[in-house]
Amino acid sequence: MRKDELLNAAEDLLADQGAGCLTLSAVAERAGVSKGGLLYHFATKEALIKALIERLIADFDELVAAQGQASYTRSYLAATLAAIRTGRLRRWAVVTGAAGDPQLLAPLREAMCRWHREGMQTEADPMSAQIVRLTCEGLWDVATHDPGIYDEAQYEELHRRLLALLSPL
Structure with missing residues (x-):
């Protein structure tokens, strides 16, 4: 297997x-x-949880890379919405919930820092990019607890408005 x-x-x-x-x-x-x-x-169970977390990180990295957007944060936003729409977000909730030991979540914390540093270093307006990425994390949390909270039209409007924040100053 x-x-x-x-x-x-x-x-x-x-x-x-x-x-x-x-x-x-x-x-x-x-x-x-x-x-x-x-x-x-x-x-061990810890090795299993570690592998689950590492797979989550790799999966999201691949999803971001697959978006092919003009900027990292645009790809990050598109990847977040794709994860929500396809149900991949469920994995985040169940896996991170299993990691009772904060040390098991260390790779996820490191990945989050890397994702945020990437946007801060590459965007024309780093603060707007940071706001969009933080909003994405809020969407992850909300959609994890209530997957049906927004319909497709609402996600499209959120996407449109967040992209507007990334427009050049």
Whole structure:
């Protein structure tokens, strides 16, 4: 079994039953493998959570890169809206909720700092870019707790208005 399939099983378990039910035995059962098969890839629960977080970061980095926008922050905004619209945001909530140890979230904190530094260093108006990226994080949080809070027209309007903040001064 591939690591991604095991990580998918862990995410599904988290989404269905919460962080309290995340055990290596439960993940192995959900994935349809022996516990030994899971341990071959992930020796501890912490290693599994670390891999889940690293996958989230890589997934978002790929999503940003795939946007092909004129600026980093425009790509960041488009990637955020794509993650919300496709349901990929669910992964953030379930995985970060499982990381009870703040040290497990260290790679995510580092990625957030990197994402913010990138925009601060490359944008014509760094402060407006910072406002847009912070708004994106607020959208992540709101959409995680209530995925249906905004309809497509509202997301389009948010997108339009946030892009207007990024227009040259």
